[in-house]
Amino acid sequence: MFFKGVPASHGIAIGSAFLLKVEELRHAKRLLESSEQAELEVKRFQVAISSVRHDLENIADTMEDVVEGRQILEFLLLLLQDPTIKRDVESRILGGLVNAEYAVSTAIRGVMDKFEVMADPYIRERVADVRDVGRRVIEKLTGTEKDVLDKLQEPVVLVAKDLDPSETAGLKPGQILAFVTDMGGRTSHTTILARALGIPAVVGLQKITTEINPRDVLIVDGIHGHVIVNPTEDELRYYAGVKKKFQKAEKLLQKMNQEPAVTEDGVRIELAANIELPYEVELVNKLGADGIGLFRTEFLRLIQENGENEEDHFTIYDTVASRMKPKPVIIRTYDMGGDKFRTGLNSAPEANPFLGYRAVRIGLDRPQEFSIQLRAILRASVHGNIRLMFPMVTHVEQLRRLRDLLEKVKDELRADEIAFDNDMQVGIMVETPATVIALDLMLPYADFVSIGTNDLTQYSLAVDRGNPRVADLYDSFHPAVLRQIDTVVRLCHSQGKWVGVCGSMAGNPLAVPLLIGFGVDELSVAPSLIPDVKKMIGVVTTYAAREMAEKSLVTETGLGVRALVHSYVIGKYPEILLDENDWKTGG
Ligand code: PEP
Ligand code: MG
Helix, strand or coil: CEEECEEEECCEEEEEEEEECCCCCCCCCCECCCHHHHHHHHHHHHHHHHHHHHHHHHHHHCCCCCHHHHHHHHHHHHHHCCHHHHHHHHHHHHHHCECHHHHHHHHHHHHHHHHHCCCCHHHHHCHHHHHHHHHHHHHHHHCCCHHHHHHCCCCEEEEECCCCHHHHHCCCCCCEEEEEECCCCCCCHHHHHHHHHCCCEEECCCCHHHHCCCCCEEEEECCCCEEEECCCHHHHHHHHHHHHHHHHHHHHHHHCCCCCCECCCCCECEEEEEECCCCHHHHHHHCCCCCEEEECCCHHHHHCCCCCCHHHHHHHHHHHHHHHCCCCEEEECCCCECCECHHHHCCCCCCCHHHCCCCHHHHHHCHHHHHHHHHHHHHHHHHCCEEEEECCCCCHHHHHHHHHHHHHHHHHHHHCCCCCCCCCCEEEEECCHHHHHCHHHHHHHCCEEEECHHHHHHHHHCCCCCCHHHHHHCCCCCHHHHHHHHHHHHHHHHCCCEEEECCHHHHCCCCHHHHHHHCCCEEEECHHHHHHHHHHHHCCCHHHHHHHHHHHCCCCCHHHHHHHHHHHHECCECHHHHCHHHHCCCC
């Protein structure tokens, strides 16, 4: 289940739901193991009833002069002690071996249903009183009252219809991972307080309290205003990554550096950032990156539950482009499939997903759907700094069809009199040996190239990039990969096309001198790596880099290549970033 609300306070939280002040009666069913346990549940129920009675009597005492108020409370007290309801709850617990909260919620809903169909409007209106009593009992049982927040055993995601500013002020960040509410807006006091406390929050979700059950697992994305209820493994993994990234980025803000990336001998190197989420732009700008070298757009699939929506795409591309202006932003079209977001595809399981239905193969198979993304990218291109990039292109005819489709979408925009950048650069990713070998045939259809070393390594070495059992064989410093990079750069430059590297190799400090040496025009790395990479660029001369790159092409092993670079940078570059265990392995 996915909900979209107002992003009130930045951050990502993953945790179980804790319902506060939620009027609707629902509670997760828990089966008990024995009738002894059921007896204990009945006791718990009876204690809850007397505790609520005590509360109601206290409230009634404060209403001495308010006769109607006292009458209402007396009625509530009557309901609370109604023997029929009590018996009903107890027999549900004992007969069905279920927890007390569940028994109360079902019994009370049964009573409410009966009241609702009564002809007498007075009785019909008593539904609210029944619900009130039921809620109070359940709150006692589950401990979802306000003051129990202090007694929480573990951090939770707070779910409420609304929170008063004073309640929000009392929330402790360590205890409350995030909060989500039905009501509220971006500028409410509650929102402002949440930000001040650093608690991620999504508000204005309208009816989320009726959809969430206690202990449901929630992902709260306070950056985009998304709440995912009981996420899939895919989603959990994805958001765990995003959360890590966010925390890292927050820390990094403290040591940001706006200086451009320049080699020791004064040569300026284009250093761009890879982003997956629009909010990262802020950090990218603060770190002084030269642009976005790869904007992965797959996350858009996650937030569009009911199929593709042009406006969702457009808003995000438009925001990123305008915030980065005039620096370039390379938007990569959907790269679904393989290891990414298979769940959204509705396609049959495949024996070899990495060799299967993925990226532009899907786009070309579903041109109608794909055009929505292309149209949104084109619309946002009016800013003049957007570049479009197609992933996983392996066949020239694919590239021709992709360009034809793009032209068709352009024609439609022209017919609708919608502006776009007619000179928008269109590039391709080089991610397979086929693309490297046949690149001369593809370049006439591409304005630039970006090497995706993650996939290029996987496909060149026939090593699944996500399989830990073969991780020791996965090596972007393998001569086969390095030689392909060298070939691509030479070919592109001979044709007057620029070439970047956006795979994670570009963010590996030891690979940086090599890539500079091969003549790569742009390095695009995860934002958090920008300071490290910038530092590495600063300790290398272009001459030494070229020499190392040349030597690397005739070095037998990846380890040998690393040792080569390591011996050059040692003493110039912080040791901690070249950790012994790290520098010898991995891509
Ligand atoms: C790559 O393959 O190197 C790349 C940048 O794309 P992704 O990691 O998104 O597959
Ligand atoms: Mg890739």
